[in-house]
Amino acid sequence: xxxxxxxxxxxxxxxxxxxxxxxxxxxxxxxxxxxxxxxxxxxxxxxxxxxxxxxxxxxxxxxxxxxxxxxxxxxxxxxxxxxxxxxxxxxxxxxxxxxxxxxxxxxxxxx
Amino acid sequence: xxxxxxxxxxxxxxxxxxxxxxxxxxxxxxxxxxxxxxxxxxxxxxxxxxxxxxxxxxxxxxxxxxxxxxxxxxxxxxxxxxxxxxxxxxxxxxxxxxxxxxxxxxxxxxxxxxxxxxxx
Numbered sequence: 001x002x003x004x005x006x007x008x009x010x011x012x013x014x015x016x017x018x019x020x021x022x023x024x025x026x027x028x029x030x031x032x033x034x035x036x037x038x039x040x041x042x043x044x045x046x047x048x049x050x051x052x053x054x055x056x057x058x059x060x061x062x063x064x065x066x067x068x069x070x071x072x073x074x075x076x077x078x079x080x081x082x083x084x085x086x087x088x089x090x091x092x093x094x095x096x097x098x099x100x101x102x103x104x105x106x107x108x109x110x111x
Numbered sequence: 112x113x114x115x116x117x118x119x120x121x122x123x124x125x126x127x128x129x130x131x132x133x134x135x136x137x138x139x140x141x142x143x144x145x146x147x148x149x150x151x152x153x154x155x156x157x158x159x160x161x162x163x164x165x166x167x168x169x170x171x172x173x174x175x176x177x178x179x180x181x182x183x184x185x186x187x188x189x190x191x192x193x194x195x196x197x198x199x200x201x202x203x204x205x206x207x208x209x210x211x212x213x214x215x216x217x218x219x220x221x222x223x224x225x226x227x228x229x230x231x
Binding site: 002033034036038040045046047048051052055057087089091092093097098099100101102103104105 | 146148155156157158161170171172173206211213214215216217218219221222223224
């Protein structure tokens with residue numbers, strides 16, 4: 001059971017917008033620690049998608065956006081494309097564990 | 112090109128040991144904190160260990176504490192993970208990942224991973 005909770009799966013049609021939630025607690029997201037998001041395409045290593053709650057690394061399309069509020073965070077993907085089909089993970093720091101924690105991952109299916 | 116390349120994975124019996132290596136290139140390795148992250152087959156990501164740029168600060172996940180040891184050699188641009196007393200539940204792809212300079216605890220560069228299988 002992961003410290004950060006994500007829905008196991010989400011889906012959407014091409015062109016639509018989907019959101020993926022990430023729920024934590026007072027020892028991680030709620031304590032003010034940043035949330036980061038990763039995209040993992042099948043058979044590949046994870047790729048940093050969003051850092052510091054809402055910032056995109058160079059090269060990440062602006063279709064991807066992140067937000068954080070209270071003990072939760074969200075990743076939004078607009079204008080869905082077939083190439084967005086992947087697993088998405090949120091990550092933060094947990095003070096009670098003294099280390100990074102990941103969500104369980106969300107599989108995005110583009111219908 | 113900024114790159115991390117892991118090696119050292121393989122098949123090992125329960126109770127055995129293995130040493131993973133991660134070779135860094137294309138950036139000033141000695142300036143960055145590093146991490147090991149693992150992913151069991153069909154499962155999610157699990158952070159394993161962290162080491163600061165100078166090796167002065169080290170952290171482990173509870174699941175590996177006392178069994179795994181992280182280290183680095185900045186002169187060789189290399190990161191290591193010594194894994195002892197291996198268990199079946201340690202079976203996973205092990206990734207080395209660089210801490211992003213711009214924000215704490217985000218991992219901006221990942222290796223391709225090396226598979227560790229613990230089985231008799």
